[in-house]
Amino acid sequence: MSLVNKFSLACANHYRLTATLNNCRRYSEQKKHFDIVVIGGGIVGSASARELLLRHPTLNIALVEKENRFAFHQSGNNSGVIHAGIYYKPGSLKAKLCVEGLNLSYKYLDEKGIKYSKCGKLIVATSRPEVSRLLDLYERGVQNGVKDLTLLDSKEIKELEPHCNGVQALWSPHTGIVDWGEVTNSYVRDFVSMGGQTYLNFKVNKFTEGENSEYPVTITDCKENTIKAKYVLTCCGLQSDSVAVLTGCPEEPKIIPFRGEYLYLVPQKSHLAKVNIYPVPDPRFPFLGVHLTPRIDGRVIVGPNAILAFCKEGYKWSDVNITELKEIIKFTGFRKMAFKYAGFGLKEMMRSFLMPLQVMQVQKYIQEITTSDVERGPAGVRAQAMAKDGTLIEDFVFDSKPGSGAIGSRVLHCRNAPSPGATSSLAIAKMIADKLKDEFKL
Numbered sequence: 001m002s003l004v005n006k007f008s009l010a011c012a013n014h015y016r017l018t019a020t021l022n023n024c025r026r027y028s029e030q031k032k033h034f035d036i037v038v039i040g041g042g043i044v045g046s047a048s049a050r051e052l053l054l055r056h057p058t059l060n061i062a063l064v065e066k067e068n069r070f071a072f073h074q075s076g077n078n079s080g081v082i083h084a085g086i087y088y089k090p091g092s093l094k095a096k097l098c099v100e101g102l103n104l105s106y107k108y109l110d111e112k113g114i115k116y117s118k119c120g121k122l123i124v125a126t127s128r129p130e131v132s133r134l135l136d137l138y139e140r141g142v143q144n145g146v147k148d149l150t151l152l153d154s155k156e157i158k159e160l161e162p163h164c165n166g167v168q169a170l171w172s173p174h175t176g177i178v179d180w181g182e183v184t185n186s187y188v189r190d191f192v193s194m195g196g197q198t199y200l201n202f203k204v205n206k207f208t209e210g211e212n213s214e215y216p217v218t219i220t221d222c223k224e225n226t227i228k229a230k231y232v233l234t235c236c237g238l239q240s241d242s243v244a245v246l247t248g249c250p251e252e253p254k255i256i257p258f259r260g261e262y263l264y265l266v267p268q269k270s271h272l273a274k275v276n277i278y279p280v281p282d283p284r285f286p287f288l289g290v291h292l293t294p295r296i297d298g299r300v301i302v303g304p305n306a307i308l309a310f311c312k313e314g315y316k317w318s319d320v321n322i323t324e325l326k327e328i329i330k331f332t333g334f335r336k337m338a339f340k341y342a343g344f345g346l347k348e349m350m351r352s353f354l355m356p357l358q359v360m361q362v363q364k365y366i367q368e369i370t371t372s373d374v375e376r377g378p379a380g381v382r383a384q385a386m387a388k389d390g391t392l393i394e395d396f397v398f399d400s401k402p403g404s405g406a407i408g409s410r411v412l413h414c415r416n417a418p419s420p421g422a423t424s425s426l427a428i429a430k431m432i433a434d435k436l437k438d439e440f441k442l
Helices: 001-031 043-055 093-112 126-141 154-160 179-195 237-248 267-272 321-328 334-339 341-352 355-361 404-408 425-440
Strands: 033-040 061-065 119-123 150-155 168-172 177-178 197-199 202-208 217-221 226-234 255-264 274-278 291-295 300-303 374-387 396-398 411-416
Touching: 033 043, 033 217, 043 061, 043 168, 043 226, 043 274, 043 425, 061 179, 061 226, 061 267, 061 396, 093 177, 093 179, 093 267, 093 425, 119 126, 119 154, 119 197, 126 168, 126 267, 150 154, 154 168, 177 179, 179 197, 197 334, 202 355, 202 404, 226 237, 226 404, 226 425, 237 374, 237 411, 255 321, 255 334, 255 355, 267 300, 267 334, 300 355, 300 374, 334 341, 355 374, 411 425
Parallel strands: 033 061, 033 226, 061 197, 119 274, 226 411
Antiparallel strands: 119 168, 150 168, 202 217, 217 226, 255 300, 255 374, 274 291, 291 300, 396 411
């Protein structure tokens, strides 16, 4: 090794050592005792920590994230759509929170100067049999309070989106797009500016009941660092079931990870979709289907498919965790669901390997798109909560373990914050803060 190379290596090692010592020093300088610790630095956890500090500015609150940055998983790997609330059952909590969340989101984005586009959404019926389902969606959206929904005929579709073909469509002008990862980080900045404390690279490994009566819950990470809390809220997304089990809660609802893979339209074809173009959902299948979405960076994504990920954070086929995969396969609910939707699942897997099959899905709307017009794009993993009977859980699930001392009575798990969690995040945060007020008598 040359002298120059040895010097470079020594500098690199010195830099890494200095960085490690600085991280340790920062940890040692951080507060270790908190009134509330929020675990999970995705959009729901960040919004909830922010809302709690807005309501209780005198409390010491920490936000804990196992990765080296916030919005690392679902919150930073999604289509970026601001949903209007059309699809959900009238009167349901999901419908209420989505409509409320959309209004709160646009107000927040304007206040913070975060870039977004209210580009709208077309839900397109491409055949006569789909029209009746489209009309049902229209009625559902109206009942949910979605503003300015309009039914368009084929001519009006062309006037709005010249390259799109359809028999009839539902137009939602208030659907938009934004970078939800940027929004999450803005929530975190708000939280910190109000005095909140953040911990990154803190992977929770254990909860114990400590001797300190004022801060009875001790939270330990994989490196044996600890923080103490009076109360704990977990919003752990893909890891929500694993974290809940650490406090003695049951495994169910089980999180089954489904990867959604997107394609990009090549840049010179981005003009083909100026608005969100969605299919009419088929009630026989559990997922929405392939759609076109313009992104805030100017690219247009096509997708996603929906295939089983081989681990909870499996963004590629090569991402495999044998232990997690075995747990998924042995779960009764997954086997029942897989058997029920075997044909659907096989088609989704084929679309993953063969781009022309995915392109065929969008050619129903824009015929001129060909395989040469697309390239591999990003992927996200959806935390799908599932019951033991194979039912996909679409409601909010909160869990604790009453009667089990400090850990049970002082830890609340948000085990499922279903899509559209990002759009609804500020509304969900309000609901969670209300729930914590009741649970913990804040």
